[in-house]
Amino acid sequence: MEILGNLGPSIVFLVVGIILKLWPPKEVNSFYGYRTSFSKKNNDVWKEANSYSGTMMIAGAILSIIFSTIITSLYGDNQGKSNIICVMGSLIIVLISIFYTEVHLRKVFDKDGKRK
Numbered sequence: 001m002e003i004l005g006n007l008g009p010s011i012v013f014l015v016v017g018i019i020l021k022l023w024p025p026k027e028v029n030s031f032y033g034y035r036t037s038f039s040k041k042n043n044d045v046w047k048e049a050n051s052y053s054g055t056m057m058i059a060g061a062i063l064s065i066i067f068s069t070i071i072t073s074l075y076g077d078n079q080g081k082s083n084i085i086c087v088m089g090s091l092i093i094v095l096i097s098i099f100y101t102e103v104h105l106r107k108v109f110d111k112d113g114k115r116k
Helices: 002-022 043-074 079-108
Strands: none
Touching: 002 043, 002 079, 043 079
C-alpha cells in the first residue's frame, strides 16, 4: 500500500499531462492549462506551451513513477523517509519540466510572443 502513496504525485502529474495533450485549453484562461506570464502572451504561445508541457508532464510522470518505485523498494522499511524522497523527487521533476517548457518557448518565440 505504501507504493500507492509514493506514486500519488506521479499519477496526478501523468493524468494532468494526458489531459493537456488530449483536451488542451482552446484559449488563454486563468483556470486550466500551462499558465505562466510568457505562455499567456497570445493564443499561439498558449497552444504551443500547453502541447509541449503536456508532453513534458507525461515524460516526467513516467520518470517519477520509475524513481518512486525504486525508492520504495530501497526504503520499504522506512515509510517516512520513502515518502519524503518520493515527493521531493516528483517536485524536482515538475520544476525541470517547467524549466524545459520555458526554454522551448523562448526558442520558438521572441519576447513579444511572435514565432521566430
